[in-house]
Amino acid sequence: MHQQTIENYLKTIYHLSDGNSFVVTNKDLADRLHVIPATVTEAVKKLHQLKLVEYEKSYGTRLTSQGIKQALNIVRRHRIWETYLAQELGFGWDEVHELAEELEHIKSDKLVQKLAKKIGNPAYDPHGDPIPDEKGRFQKPEFKKLADAKVGRTYTLSGVADHSAAFLKFLDRYKMKIGTTIKVVEIENFDGSMLTVCNSKEVRLSLQVVSNLLVR
C-alpha cells in the first residue's frame, strides 16, 4: 500500500471518529475520500493487516493505538505546515489547507521539527485546531458554537467548524479571524440569525455563519 494512501486513510478515520477511537463506517470513509465503498472495503482490510485498524466486517473500522499514533503524526504535520505557510510565507488561512494536504506527506520528521521550531512550536493552527506535539499530545480546546451563545456576552473567536475557502474568505471580508472578539447584541429567533458587534461594527450573522464560528 502506498504510504500516501495509508496516511490519507488514517487521517480520515481519525477525523471521522472525532479524534477518539469511535467506529467509522465504510460509507463515510468513501464519501470523504471520494472513492466508492468497495474501494474502502479493500483498503481497510489491508490497513487491518498492517495492524493500523481494527476491522469487523459489516460493522466498521477503528484505529489501533499504532494507527492513532500515526494519524496524530499526520495531523501534526498538516497543521504545522498550515501554520508555517500562513505565518512564514504569508498565505491566507483559506489557502493553506490545500497545500498542507500535499506537504503533509513529505517524509521527514526533521523538516517538520524545524518548521515547528521556526514558528515557535505553536499549539494551534490558523483555524484554531490544536497541533499535537511530537508525542501526539494536545489538549483539545473547549469551544462552543457562537450559535449557542447568550445575548449580551462577549466572546473570542477561537475556531471554525467549516474550513472551506468560501467561508474563510467570507470571514476575511468582515475582518474576523482567530482572536477577534464578538459581542452578541441580539438573537432573532425567527431565523436564528444574530446581531453582533465585531471590530466595532454592527453585523448581522446568519445561523449558517454563527453555527460555524467556535468561540470561547
Add this chain to the structure above:
Amino acid sequence: MHQQTIENYLKTIYHLSDGNSFVVTNKDLADRLHVIPATVTEAVKKLHQLKLVEYEKSYGTRLTSQGIKQALNIVRRHRIWETYLAQELGFGWDEVHELAEELEHIKSDKLVQKLAKKIGNPAYDPHGDPIPDEKGRFQKPEFKKLADAKVGRTYTLSGVADHSAAFLKFLDRYKMKIGTTIKVVEIENFDGSMLTVCNSKEVRLSLQVVSNLLVR
C-alpha cells in the same frame, strides 16, 4: 501518466542532455531512474504522445520546447527548495537534495514564488547550480574543474560536480563551501593530487576530489 512520473522523466532527460537538447539514450535514463530499459521504452512513448519529447525508436529521446519548458520549471523548483531549506531552515547542503526531490513535486507556482522571494530570488543553489527564473532563463556559469587549474593561481569554489552527501560532508570537514578560495600550490603528476591552501591551511586533495570541485 502520473504527473510525478512525468516530472521525473523530464528532469532526468534534461540533466542527461546537459541542459541542451542532446539526444538521450534509453539505457542512461533507465540507470538514472532505477528502472529497466523496457520501462523507459514505454514511458518515452507516452511522453511523445504528450508532445513533451521527440522520440525516434532505437535512436533516442530529446525534449521538445514544451518539454524543456516544463523541465526547467522543475529544476527551478528543486533548486529553490534546496536553497530555501539551507538558508531559511538551516539544513546542510548535503541534506537538501533528497528533500527537494520530494518537495519539487508540490504543485503550486505561488508557493515556489513565495519561497524564492523570501530568499531573495537567488541565482544559484547551495551547490552552485544556477536557478532558472520563472521564464526558464538563466546564464550558466563558467566553471572549470580544479583538476584543470594552474599551479600558483588562486580560485574560488563555485560549484560541485559530485552532489553526493559523502562528498559534501567531506568538504564540510575541510570547511570548504561555495565561495571558499583555494590556492593551488603544487600538482603531483604521479597521481594527479594537488597541494592547496584552503582556509589558511595546506591541504592535499586527491584527483577524485579536485575533479569534482568547480572553480572560477
Add this chain to the structure above:
DNA sequence: AAAATTATTTTGGTCTGCCAAAAATAATAA
C-alpha cells in the same frame, strides 16, 4: 564480414488503487 557484445523493443506478467455491477447483509419503514 562475421561474430560477439550491448542496447532496445516486444511480450507476457505482477501489483496497486481504483470502479461497476451483482450479491449478501444490515437497518428502517410499513
Add this chain to the structure above:
DNA sequence: TTATTATTTTTGGCAGACCAAAATAATTTT
C-alpha cells in the same frame, strides 16, 4: 414481521508503473 431501502462485500475489470525474459536491432570487436 414483511417489505423497502441502505450499506457492505464480492466479483470481475481497468489503467498505471513497473519487471523478466525473449526477440530485434545496433554497435563493436575480431
